[in-house]
Amino acid sequence: MDRVTKEAQVNELKDKLGKTQSLVFADYRGIDVPAVTSLRDEFRKVKAEYRVFKNTLVKLAIKGTAMESISSLLEGTTAIIFSYESPAAGAKVATKYAKDSEKFAVKGGYFEGTVLDKKGVEGLASMPGKDELRAKLLATFMAPATDLVRTLSAGAQNFMYLLAAKENAAK
Numbered sequence: 001m002d003r004v005t006k007e008a009q010v011n012e013l014k015d016k017l018g019k020t021q022s023l024v025f026a027d028y029r030g031i032d033v034p035a036v037t038s039l040r041d042e043f044r045k046v047k048a049e050y051r052v053f054k055n056t057l058v059k060l061a062i063k064g065t066a067m068e069s070i071s072s073l074l075e076g077t078t079a080i081i082f083s084y085e086s087p088a089a090g091a092k093v094a095t096k097y098a099k100d101s102e103k104f105a106v107k108g109g110y111f112e113g114t115v116l117d118k119k120g121v122e123g124l125a126s127m128p129g130k131d132e133l134r135a136k137l138l139a140t141f142m143a144p145a146t147d148l149v150r151t152l153s154a155g156a157q158n159f160m161y162l163l164a165a166k167e168n169a170a171k
Contacts, residue, residue: 006057013053013061022087023110024094024121025073025080028052030103039097039104048090049082069115073108087111091125 017023028036036050043050055074062068083090091109098106109116111124128136 009053009057010061013058016049016051016082017061017065017067019084020082021085021111022083022090022124023070023080024083024090025070025078025107025109026094026098027077027105027107028079028103029077031101035101039093042093042097043081043090046089046093047083047085048093049084050079051082052077052079066113067110070108070110073115078107086130088124088127088129091121092129095122095125 031039040050055078058074058078058080059071062070081090081094094104094106098104106118106121108118109121109124111120114120116124
């Protein structure tokens with residue numbers, strides 16, 4: 001690989017690292033091409049990207065940044081999963097695939113300035129996604145209004161139950 005190509009890849013890496021929410025590093029040794037292709041498709045579905053770069057180029061891209069501490073994860077064959085939308089999305093797919101495949105292993109990750117080990121990535125994967133968090137927030141906002149409506153209708157509803165019980169008792 002010539003110097004211009006290496007510089008282009010380092011610049012591409014810097015751009016991707018600037019946009020990403022989280023990173024997951026995995027050892028992909030022994031996975032065949034069709035499996036990698038289907039895995040890439042799974043990552044694309046959750047707005048994440050699975051890429052393989054030379055470890056030395058990644059180390060050049062992170063040199064002098066806050067991400068420099070991830071250098072310890074860049075040993076051997078390393079695939080990088082960039083999560084752009086949701087920090088947990090890439091970690092969820094990677095940990096699920098790692099459980100199903102003995103050839104794919106999660107090495108660690110990076111999230112909000114912290115280097116994660118394998119257990120940290122599993123913890124990140126167990127975090128709820130954006131849609132789930134939005135639904136919980138919406139339910140929290142709607143709870144007081146729902147409770148008010150229930151309380152206001154409870155008197156009339158209880159009165160109707162009383163009348164129905166009295167009618168059934170009269171029969």
